[in-house]
Amino acid sequence: MLQFINVSKRYLDSGEVLSNISFRLEQGEMAFLTGHSGAGKSTMLKLIPLIERPTRGQVLFEGKPINHLPKRQVPYLRRKLGLIFQDYRLLHDRTVFDNVALPLQIAGYGQQETARRVRAALDKVGLLRKEKRYPLALSGGEQQRVGIARAIVHKPSLILADEPTGNLDPELSAEIMELFREFNQVGVTLLIASHNLDLISRFACRNLKLHQGRLVEGG
Numbered sequence: 761m762l763q764f765i766n767v768s769k770r771y772l773d774s775g776e777v778l779s780n781i782s783f784r785l786e787q788g789e790m791a792f793l794t795g796h797s798g799a800g801k802s803t804m805l806k807l808i809p810l811i812e813r814p815t816r817g818q819v820l821f822e823g824k825p826i827n828h829l830p831k832r833q834v835p836y837l838r839r840k841l842g843l844i845f846q847d848y849r850l851l852h853d854r855t856v857f858d859n860v861a862l863p864l865q866i867a868g869y870g871q872q873e874t875a876r877r878v879r880a881a882l883d884k885v886g887l888l889r890k891e892k893r894y895p896l897a898l899s900g901g902e903q904q905r906v907g908i909a910r911a912i913v914h915k916p917s918l919i920l921a922d923e924p925t926g927n928l929d930p931e932l933s934a935e936i937m938e939l940f941r942e943f944n945q946v947g948v949t950l951l952i953a954s955h956n957l958d959l960i961s962r963f964a965c966r967n968l969k970l971h972q973g974r975l976v977e978g979g
């Protein structure tokens with residue numbers, strides 16, 4: 761599903777932040793990405809939707825190298841990915857429904873199919889009755905669930921989550937992780953960057969551990 765082969769990343773003003781990373785994530789796997797602040801977790805995730813490109817090495821997605829994918833093909837790659845962020849990144853002037861519909865509208869889905877899929881995604885995260893609300897009228901946990909509905913609405917084959925519970929209290933964090941576990945049980949592949957070692961320890965999943973840009977465990 762996903763493979764990194766000797767991947768390094770250098771930023772002009774930070775030097776090398778990832779060094780020689782190699783690992784494979786199998787279809788249907790759920791894995792965590794951990795490490796201290798600045799270890800390179802976000803950078804590693806950004807190399808998959810090509811928000812950043814590697815300096816050296818290869819990233820393969822579904823068996824194909826993606827590092828040199830032309831810019832015009834990047835949207836097609838991103839349609840296969842679901843991205844979830846710590847700060848939710850919702851549009852505050854649009855309703856819950858419209859936020860979740862966004863990826864489908866960009867991909868050109870018709871109105872009926874969009875509505876059907878949006879409601880199915882909201883149902884999965886337990887927010888069907890709040891589709892007309894605006895994000896700021898929701899709790900942090902609910903806002904993150906909108907972010908998750910938006911990430912799954914187009915049925916991505918891989919979900920990438922960057923500190924998805926970073927702004928949530930322990931109870932809500934556990935709920936979000938449970939939701940991920942449910943997705944995984946129906947075959948979705950997930951890679952989740954997290955600081956929350958206590959929460960992660962409850963899951964029997966692989967832990968890819970980064971230390972100063974190197975993969976020191978789980979590779």
Ligand SMILES: Nc1ncnc2c1ncn2[C@@H]1O[C@H](COP(=O)(O)OP(=O)(O)OP(=O)(O)O)[C@@H](O)[C@H]1O
Binds near residue numbers: 773
């Ligand atoms: N766009 C950028 N330009 C220059 N340096 C960057 C850029 N993005 C990240 N860095 C640097 O790369 C290193 C790794 O950052 P990254 O955000 O990947 O780490 P992280 O493990 O996700 O950290 P955190 O847990 O604090 O989010 C840091 O030293 C950071 O300052």
